[in-house]
Amino acid sequence: MEKTKYLIKERTEKVVLPEKLGFGQIFSDHMFQMDYSPSKGWYSPQILPVDNLMTHPASSFIHYGQTIFEGLKAFKTVKNEIIIFRPETHIERLNNSAKRICMPQVDVKFVLEALTELVRIDSDWIPTKRGESLYIRPFMYGLDPALGVRPSRDYRLVILLSPVGAYYPEGFKPVKILVQDDYVRAVRKGLGECKTAANYAASLLATEEAMKKGFTQVLWLDGVHQKYVEEVGTMNIFINFKDEVVTPKLNGSILPGVTRRSVIQILKEWGMKVTEREISIDEIISEYETGNLLGLFGSGTAAIISSIGWLTYKEKSMTFNNGEPGELDVKLFNELTSIHYGEKEDTHNWIFNVDKKGIEVS
Numbered sequence: 001m002e003k004t005k006y007l008i009k010e011r012t013e014k015v016v017l018p019e020k021l022g023f024g025q026i027f028s029d030h031m032f033q034m035d036y037s038p039s040k041g042w043y044s045p046q047i048l049p050v051d052n053l054m055t056h057p058a059s060s061f062i063h064y065g066q067t068i069f070e071g072l073k074a075f076k077t078v079k080n081e082i083i084i085f086r087p088e089t090h091i092e093r094l095n096n097s098a099k100r101i102c103m104p105q106v107d108v109k110f111v112l113e114a115l116t117e118l119v120r121i122d123s124d125w126i127p128t129k130r131g132e133s134l135y136i137r138p139f140m141y142g143l144d145p146a147l148g149v150r151p152s153r154d155y156r157l158v159i160l161l162s163p164v165g166a167y168y169p170e171g172f173k174p175v176k177i178l179v180q181d182d183y184v185r186a187v188r189k190g191l192g193e194c195k196t197a198a199n200y201a202a203s204l205l206a207t208e209e210a211m212k213k214g215f216t217q218v219l220w221l222d223g224v225h226q227k228y229v230e231e232v233g234t235m236n237i238f239i240n241f242k243d244e245v246v247t248p249k250l251n252g253s254i255l256p257g258v259t260r261r262s263v264i265q266i267l268k269e270w271g272m273k274v275t276e277r278e279i280s281i282d283e284i285i286s287e288y289e290t291g292n293l294l295g296l297f298g299s300g301t302a303a304i305i306s307s308i309g310w311l312t313y314k315e316k317s318m319t320f321n322n323g324e325p326g327e328l329d330v331k332l333f334n335e336l337t338s339i340h341y342g343e344k345e346d347t348h349n350w351i352f353n354v355d356k357k358g359i360e361v362s
């Protein structure tokens with residue numbers, strides 16, 4: 001692999017981040033980019049100023065959706081170190097997504113190094129307030145300018161950085177969820193386990209309709225029976241019973257979340273019984289009736305943990321913890337964030353330290 005070329009635009013002014021960052025609204029100075037062709041493999045890696053991407057109007061990703069992405073975060077710790085949460089796991093998942101839609105594999109070590117270099121160069125863009133972070137968005141798409149339906153031959157990988165605000169600027173608040181049975185997000189053997197654009201396109205209308213009815217997000221049921229719980233919005237879901245925490249088992253239509261994996265491990269270390277199995281909406285309702293269901297929460301890189309305060313399925317409405325965040329949800333949120341911000345020792349090897357040494361820019 002060639003060496004990465006640096007086209008660095010030196011700043012004349014200090015980076016000033018807006019008070020309200022929101023999510024994915026602003027971007028740092030630079031991005032990483034490299035191209036792929038079957039004869040050359042990955043070539044021409046470079047870090048360059050963020051700019052519009054030029055693409056032929058027939059580029060296959062625009063027409064047939066051959067595109068995948070990842071989402072991970074860098075944090076400034078309380079010791080002012082820069083860390084990235086489980087980057088290798090995210091890059092490995094990028095490769096799994098790539099496989100499913102006939103895209104080439106990347107070298108995990110090389111992309112990790114590229115990502116680290118980029119974060120280092122734009123480290124002034126990492127916000128420092130509690131809850132804030134630098135969101136890292138790698139994505140890959142098919143470039144071939146040809147309208148035939150077939151896998152592209154040429155690809156591009158880009159890594160973009162976006163400083164993001166605290167997901168809960170007004171404190172950890174539970175959300176209102178509608179169980180969706182008018183639409184499905186993904187079906188088994190389809191693309192659900194792949195972080196590809198199609199799944200998000202499939203989800204938009206359902207979410208918009210739920211929001212019009214006053215809900216924050218939707219809970220997705222399985223695409224075959226419309227019976228088993230799969231995900232909540234773009235998060236994995238956990239169901240907290242008195243004597244067991246359940247999360248739907250990965251069946252092909254569920255995105256294998258890195259936060260999900262981390263939560264399962266933490267809960268097991270806390271001595272709790274965690275089960276990955278099928279769980280139906282009917283079981284949730286009947287356990288709610290008997291008082292055996294304590295609550296539900298979502299997990300994902302953006303929100304970390306999202307407590308579900310209200311859940312509506314057809315005519316049935318359920319309230320958890322009087323609309324307050326569940327005890328376990330808060331505990332998990334605090335545990336994960338204290339690892340992110342370096343307040344708690346990283347006993348799992350989840351933290352990747354971006355060394356702060358300057359880089360040689362040629």
Ligand SMILES: *Cc1c(COP(=O)(O)O)cnc(C)c1O
Pocket residue numbers: 071195231233234235236255256257258259260299300301302
């Ligand atoms: C990204 C994503 C998740 C969460 O994955 P994390 O790795 O925890 O961020 C869950 N569901 C969907 C549909 C997603 O796109």
